[in-house]
Amino acid sequence: MSANTWRQPTGDSDLPPDPGEAASPPGDPGAPTAVRESGKSPRRFWSARRIPAFIVALLLVGATGLLLYDVVSVRAGQPGMSWRRRLADELATRPLDDIWMIVGAAVAMALGLWLFLLAVTPGLRKLLPMRQPTGTRGAEEVHAGLDRRAAALILRDRAMRVSGVESARVDVGRRKVKARAQVHFRELDEVRADLDGALGEAVSTLGLARPPTVSVRVRRPRKG
Numbered sequence: 001m002s003a004n005t006w007r008q009p010t011g012d013s014d015l016p017p018d019p020g021e022a023a024s025p026p027g028d029p030g031a032p033t034a035v036r037e038s039g040k041s042p043r044r045f046w047s048a049r050r051i052p053a054f055i056v057a058l059l060l061v062g063a064t065g066l067l068l069y070d071v072v073s074v075r076a077g078q079p080g081m082s083w084r085r086r087l088a089d090e091l092a093t094r095p096l097d098d099i100w101m102i103v104g105a106a107v108a109m110a111l112g113l114w115l116f117l118l119a120v121t122p123g124l125r126k127l128l129p130m131r132q133p134t135g136t137r138g139a140e141e142v143h144a145g146l147d148r149r150a151a152a153l154i155l156r157d158r159a160m161r162v163s164g165v166e167s168a169r170v171d172v173g174r175r176k177v178k179a180r181a182q183v184h185f186r187e188l189d190e191v192r193a194d195l196d197g198a199l200g201e202a203v204s205t206l207g208l209a210r211p212p213t214v215s216v217r218v219r220r221p222r223k224g
Contacts, residue, residue, distance in 0.1 A: 047123025056115065128174065129209045144207075148172045151206055155179065158202040164191045166221060171201075177203060177214045182221045192218045 056065055070081045094101055127145035152172045157169040161180055164186035171178045183191045195216045203211050 049118050049123065052115070052118050079094070110221045125174065128172075130207045131209050146206060147210065151208075154206070155199055155202050158198050159195055162191060162194045162198055165195070173212060175210070175212050177212045179214065179216045181216070183218050184221060188218050192216050 066081075070084055074080050105167040126148050128148060128151065130144040130146055132143070149172075152170045155172065155177060156168050156170040159165060159170060162181075164183050168179060168181040169209045170180075177198060177199065179195060181191070181195060194215060195218065199214045199216065203214060
């Protein structure tokens with residue numbers, strides 16, 4: 001079993017089963033009938049950062065290769081590259097308050113900060129960590145996640161089942177679910193209350209480690 005599992009919906013409108021319940025397989029009377037939640041805090045998924053790592057490695061290899069070539073040329077009695085001599089002269093003669101020195105330092109600092117943020121942040125914001133169950137063999141090795149677009153589709157299907165909703169749009173974030181619906185009949189307050197209840201129940205059945213809060217906005221369709 002893979003240590004990183006992505007959980008996707010099995011149908012267009014079917015909600016995933018409640019993660020707190022697990023049916024016993026037939027013919028296995030000793031199997032557990034319930035799955036408890038683990039007390040461990042969920043881990044976020046970390047991105048491999050292949051593209052930034054490839055770019056940095058390529059730049060380092062190119063710069064190191066040019067420097068080694070120039071050093072070998074100088075040791076062999078050949079003059080050094082003109083760009084390196086000019087760069088050394090500029091660094092030795094320009095004052096620290098020169099505009100180009102400040103711009104170069106700012107660019108280097110921005111690149112370094114960008115690489116540092118890539119190194120210490122998980123990335124993969126499109127995956128929402130799910131609760132880790134206990135009580136079944138190998139459950140501690142499973143790290144499941146739900147794609148935010150898949151969660152949005154599930155919640156949108158649930159919103160469309162509410163009476164009076166003509167169209168709906170659902171955006172799922174890490175901490176908040178924003179739902180916007182157009183209502184073609186019924187009172188807006190009644191539809192909003194039904195949507196709050198339906199989406200709140202649907203979010204609880206997704207099995208997310210940190211269930212996001214639900215924000216609902218309803219309006220009438222524009223005339224014309």
